[in-house]
Amino acid sequence: MVYRAAWVPALLALAATGRAGPSDYRGFAPGMEYRDFAARARALSAPDALRCNTSSNTAELMECGAMIADPSDGAHFYLSAYVIKGLVAMVSFGDSGDVNLVAHAQRDLERRFGPAHVRRPGSWEWRVGRRVTRLTWVGRGPARWIYVNLSDYDLVDGISRFVKRAKA
Secondary structure, rough: OHHHHHHHHHHHHHHHHHOOOEEEEEEEOOEEEHHHHHHHHHOOOOOOEEEEEEEEOOEEEEEEEEEEOHHHHOOEEEEEEEEEEEEEEEEEEEEEEOOOHHHHHHHHHHHHHOEEEEOOOOOOOEEOOEEEEEEEEEEEEEEEEEEEEEEEEEHHHHHHHHHHOOOO
């Protein structure tokens, strides 16, 4: 009974925020409002570093990016996001380094989200419904490039409404 009483408030809090499982990373999450995304990105980047471009088809679709530094651990990333109708559909963190960078990212994400599902060599994934957090890495010689991608596929699927289809 005491155990149950301890986790019920946590579940209610998750339900109230709309977040469940591995969808929040370094203060960013798919589904967050653009103004919250922009405020967080600006707080972690140089002044005027955040750049957003609207789609040539509609102002309801934007792509944003900035170099950020997370003060909690000093990690540097290139942050990018796709925003549709004022909500972040996908956010990605990119970095480069060596094999230690991959190992650090793997430990960090497993600590945050638990054991990963290995999609294929060079790709780990955590999934809750249609929200997915994915770590991918590639390398050449000693160099490694990593990407942590957070996606809400319910929102990502909405992008197709704004893409002009090629004539047959």
